Amino acid sequence: MTVTAAQSRRQRRVSEALRAELSSLLRKELSDPALAFVHITDVQLSPDLKHARVFFSTLEAADATRASRSLTRAAGRLQRDIAQRLNLRFTPVLRFVHDTTLEKANQLEALLAETRNASLSQAQALSLEEQLGQAVASASRILLATHRGPDADAAGSLLGLYKMLRLMGKKPVCHLPDGLPDAFAPHYDAEEISSTWTADAVWDMTIVLDTGGLTQFPDALPDEAHRGLFVVIDHHAVHDDFGDLQIRQQISSTGELLYRLARRLAWPVDTDVAQCLYMAMVGDTGSFRYENTTSQTHEVAAELLELGASPWDTAAALFESISLSRQRLLGLVALTMELSLGGQFCQLFCTAEMRHQAGALLEDADGLSQFGRSIADVIVSVAYIEDGDAVHLSLRSGDDVDVAHIAAQFGGGGHKRAAGATIKGRTVADIRNEMLELVAAILHPGTPS
Numbered sequence: 001m002t003v004t005a006a007q008s009r010r011q012r013r014v015s016e017a018l019r020a021e022l023s024s025l026l027r028k029e030l031s032d033p034a035l036a037f038v039h040i041t042d043v044q045l046s047p048d049l050k051h052a053r054v055f056f057s058t059l060e061a062a063d064a065t066r067a068s069r070s071l072t073r074a075a076g077r078l079q080r081d082i083a084q085r086l087n088l089r090f091t092p093v094l095r096f097v098h099d100t101t102l103e104k105a106n107q108l109e110a111l112l113a114e115t116r117n118a119s120l121s122q123a124q125a126l127s128l129e130e131q132l133g134q135a136v137a138s139a140s141r142i143l144l145a146t147h148r149g150p151d152a153d154a155a156g157s158l159l160g161l162y163k164m165l166r167l168m169g170k171k172p173v174c175h176l177p178d179g180l181p182d183a184f185a186p187h188y189d190a191e192e193i194s195s196t197w198t199a200d201a202v203w204d205m206t207i208v209l210d211t212g213g214l215t216q217f218p219d220a221l222p223d224e225a226h227r228g229l230f231v232v233i234d235h236h237a238v239h240d241d242f243g244d245l246q247i248r249q250q251i252s253s254t255g256e257l258l259y260r261l262a263r264r265l266a267w268p269v270d271t272d273v274a275q276c277l278y279m280a281m282v283g284d285t286g287s288f289r290y291e292n293t294t295s296q297t298h299e300v301a302a303e304l305l306e307l308g309a310s311p312w313d314t315a316a317a318l319f320e321s322i323s324l325s326r327q328r329l330l331g332l333v334a335l336t337m338e339l340s341l342g343g344q345f346c347q348l349f350c351t352a353e354m355r356h357q358a359g360a361l362l363e364d365a366d367g368l369s370q371f372g373r374s375i376a377d378v379i380v381s382v383a384y385i386e387d388g389d390a391v392h393l394s395l396r397s398g399d400d401v402d403v404a405h406i407a408a409q410f411g412g413g414g415h416k417r418a419a420g421a422t423i424k425g426r427t428v429a430d431i432r433n434e435m436l437e438l439v440a441a442i443l444h445p446g447t448p449s
């Protein structure tokens with residue numbers, strides 16, 4: 001039987017009337033000492049109003065049995081009195097149930113205080129997100145950007161947000177001076193997403209994704225006078241604390257963070273968005289291998305699969321579409337691998353000459369350091385990538401060493417297990433000496449290197 005709204009309203013009204021009448025009857029009509037401190041806490045009526053569960057509490061738990069017996073004895077009389085007072089067609093059959101909730105009041109109070117504090121901080125977190133929701137809803141000129149040399153998380157979250165905004169009827173523009181990784185080529189039209197805009201354009205809002213450091217800003221990011229509300233959506237632990245509105249959470253990836261935001265703000269996520277966010281998550285979790293992978297990460301990934309993201313397309317795009325020039329470059333760089341510090345430290349070198357020989361581009365050298373880390377016993381791996389008068393450092397850690405901390409010594413940043421830096425005006429020979437000292441101090445503290 002379905003209960004209509006009117007029926008359930010009536011049920012509630014009669015329940016409340018019953019509770020009030022029973023309370024007054026207990027106080028005035030019954031002189032049973034066992035019922036002196038009995039309190040009617042609630043009445044639950046069956047939908048046909050023929051049966052009522054009457055919840056009562058007592059001051060002391062020990063009095064409950066006695067009170068229950070007295071109430072059951074008085075049930076007939078109470079029923080008759082109530083029928084008269086409330087003028088009901090049927091008098092519900094009363095069944096008395098001991099309500100233990102009041103006895104748990106002390107426990108409850110402590111719990112409530114905890115919940116209050118938790119929901120207070122939750123309310124604050126929520127309000128930031130809601131601020132973002134409102135700002136996005138009212139903005140029409142939105143610029144999206146991410147860090148220099150975008151990786152899968154940067155590209156996937158940027159495209160994911162771009163596509164969600166499009167689904168919301170917005171026309172955002174992406175600022176991509178470094179382009180996006182080839183793996184994402186099927187997911188965007190470069191001309192469409194970064195439609196030309198001039199340096200004097202003024203935006204309602206600029207959203208920078210997946211960027212923790214000021215030095216990671218892409219070239220020609222609009223300045224304060226032009227960017228409008230400056231929004232940061234990021235998951236890096238180390239952050240230079242920029243932005244008017246920061247949405248930051250230390251989770252697997254900006255992709256995961258964006259999906260959570262989308263759920264909370266009811267932003268639309270279609271299959272295409274899901275695919276981009278899934279690629280972002282796979283990228284930053286090393287295919288769900290790094291310790292930033294939690295059960296919640298998998299829950300979000302599962303929802304993205306439900307929405308149509310494809311693990312196979314993701315793997316094929318990210319890991320099985322390597323260019324011949326990158327494979328050749330890897331061959332040349334692999335020959336430079338040097339192990340030191342008892343085989344725990346691996347260094348790789350990529351010169352401009354090697355890139356030329358392999359016909360490779362600078363981005364073909366991305367992530368070369370991970371090949372050093374995958375060698376048995378290696379804990380820290382560093383790739384030195386020459387680029388004109390600059391040297392790019394790419395660091396990976398296979399154990400409990402925080403390479404973001406090492407990268408920070410060189411003005412860079414990143415994550416515990418994967419970090420990087422760009423150093424200008426120093427030679428590789430000079431940098432590697434300092435690097436060896438730093439890594440030796442971490443891997444073999446107390447031993448002179």
Ligand SMILES: [Mn+2]
Nearest residue numbers: 153210254284
């Ligand atoms: Mn990231």
